[in-house]
Amino acid sequence: QVQLVQSGAEVKKPGSSVKVSCKASGGTFSSYAISWVRQAPGQGLEWMGRIIPILGIANYAQKFQGRVTITADKSTSTAYMELSSLRSEDTAVYYCARDAASETDYWGQGTLVTVSS
């Protein structure tokens, strides 16, 4: 049974950073990529980036280049997404999802990040 369990909700100040974790179980972590997707309140899904843990290589959507960093720790089967220079528009639910050669299957439960002064 594959599960992706994300860290809890966060409240952050504008200009700060947030780091969300995604711990995988039930599968071979290094054999898959982990993507990060966000959803602002009442809005659609937005692809942020993806990492292939076995290679340690991450790709980012142009929109987030320079502001997002996705990493993975193979020893704990955990992926991380760090977003910096937070602004109110970054308030959203952040999801991780498992990817195998552009086949996205399992999703985490989501992490609400609220950016407010």
Added chain:
Amino acid sequence: QTVVTQEPSLTVSPGGTVTLTCASSTGAVTSGYYPNWFQQKPGQAPRALIYSTSNKHSWTPARFSGSLLGGKAALTLSGVQPEDEAEYYCLLYYGAEGVFGGGTKLTVL
């Protein structure tokens, strides 16, 4: 800036058939964009339905099918059930970068 376009909303009667589409601003959608389709209900995480154009996950109901239609990716629901009322999103890959469509709100009425 690549844009992926879906119908904002569609309505279908129970037992009916409906097709949702997914278009790319760069031109015709092909299998090389590895179209994925997801279903999302209010307050829930998205659920994967289709990958690589037409492949189903083990949990995908048989009434859902994916294809390429007229230069777009398509998701067809045949014999629609009330529980199919949800938001549906397509995802296309442009090389290493993914882009979601804006979503289609499907109403079963």
